Amino acid sequence: MSVLIVESNPELARLWQRHLERQGRKVVTARTQHEAINMLQSEHVSIIVLDVVLEEGSALAVADYASYRYPDVRVVFVSSSNFFSDGSIFNHSANACAYIPTSAPPDDLAALVDHYEVHL
Structure with missing residues (x-):
């Protein structure tokens, strides 16, 4: 199964991608x-890592579409802002399973992916 990372910052996306790939993930x-x-x-994903603030488009629209297409797939939301730091993201997205800052260590992100991964 694969992980979908939706992140506007290509350097950050590559950092997370390389870390998860070293752990054997597609x-x-x-x-x-x-x-x-x-x-x-076109891809069957097992979990989505999704930045709350995308440069183009809406993260909540991505989460909603994922919920429709893959009802069991969970979304780990990440953000560099404090906008949803009160936990309200869980009220807006039924498939949200975690919310962490983009500054979190890649090992923390990988642990969340391991914990919440859905095997389709």
Whole structure:
């Protein structure tokens, strides 16, 4: 199964991708809502790492589409802002399973992916 990383910052996406690939995961990346939706139409993913603030498009639209297409797939939301730091992201996205800062160590992200991965 693969992990979909949706992150507008290509350097950060590559950092996470390389770390997850070293742990034996197949990882695909997208930078925008449009790219993420296209990936979800062609790839079976087991978990999504999704930045709350995308440069192009809406992260919540990606999460909603993922919930429709793959009802059991969980979303790990990441953000560099404090906008959802109160935990309200869980009220807006039924498939949200975690919310961490983009500054979290890649090992923490990998642990969350391991914990919440759904085997389709």
